[in-house]
Amino acid sequence: MAAARTFSVRSANHGYKFLYLPLRRRLPIGQLRSRLRQLSINTRRVLSIHYPDRHLVALLIYNDYEAEFYPLDLRNLDYSDWDEANRTSVAHGLFLCCILHVLDYLKGSVKRAVAKFFANKGYIDRNELPEFFSIKKA
Template sequence: MAPPPPPSPKGPYKGGLRLFTAVSLNQGFEHLYVPIRGRVPYKTIRSELRLANINSGSIVDIHYPTNKVIELLVHNDYIKKFRSLLLSEGIRCIENFDPYDPKHFADPQFKEATEDERTKQIALIRGTQIHRTLKHFRNPVKLAVAGDFHRKGLISTSFLEDFVSLHPNHANDRPAPQQAEAATYTQPDSSSHASIFNARPSTQDDLMINRSDEDEHMSNNDDTSLTEVSYTAPNSSAGGGDPAHH
């Protein structure tokens, strides 16, 4: 009898078949930065990515770190395929993007501040965004991402310990509805797949805006949507982040 055919490399696994697969040895997540024409609803981003055959359920978090840039948190197992699919649409990720660079901070209150003061302020805003985003994930995603962020030094040991103690076994928790972000959205061009990401290179002005098992993050369904929430600190001008609720 001929051996059974090898499993299809296409993903994600349908139904509950992921239950019978080995846990990935490539644990962890990576932030990818992609150019975008302008601010659009997060569900529009997911819809456009699906047109490029990207499984939007594999995107754990979507965030605007600055103008004309989106930050996507993706599981390590999907990074290579994600980049390849984007490249097939003529879209390249922005390499060496630093969300802590003070040039992304445009709060008019800090217009005359020193670079050191602006650096400290954007780090504070970034930390607040990370903390609030983690709290809106559902288990076991929140604990997996929190552990990865701790390994990378994005959150402190004390925050992680408190976070784990508050969310030990909330497998069915769901984030409360939040007020929608007040933002001006641009209508995406529908002339090509993932057209909203075919942005021209950002100028200096564009960079400023005013105003557990990690495999479990993979969604069996690809119709995920977001509750759009601004996580910027009060009176800040850095971009807000939103968790990709599953």
């Protein structure tokens, strides 16, 4: 890898950038790198990880690598021959499945509050999933 860099042209966007991501709790660096790998993020491109504040992690990456963090890009080889519109559609479907799984796990008023949040963000449609929204009686 280092030998190949010797013969490559320096990019116009050369440099580094910190990506700040929210984190529920501080994890050991090795465990955090393992979780990033589970999300198909190339941890060799993450130069440094540190915790600047509570509930916040900073990843030092190359400027050129920032575009690869695009969340609608499925890195699954099963979808590599699909066009971008179909991959985006599948990514939205998988994201909706994750949301529904979360909502099934939650109970009572917390479930309704989270469902309302997701609906306000436009992630789910109130009309398609009325069981998550309380109906006000007149």
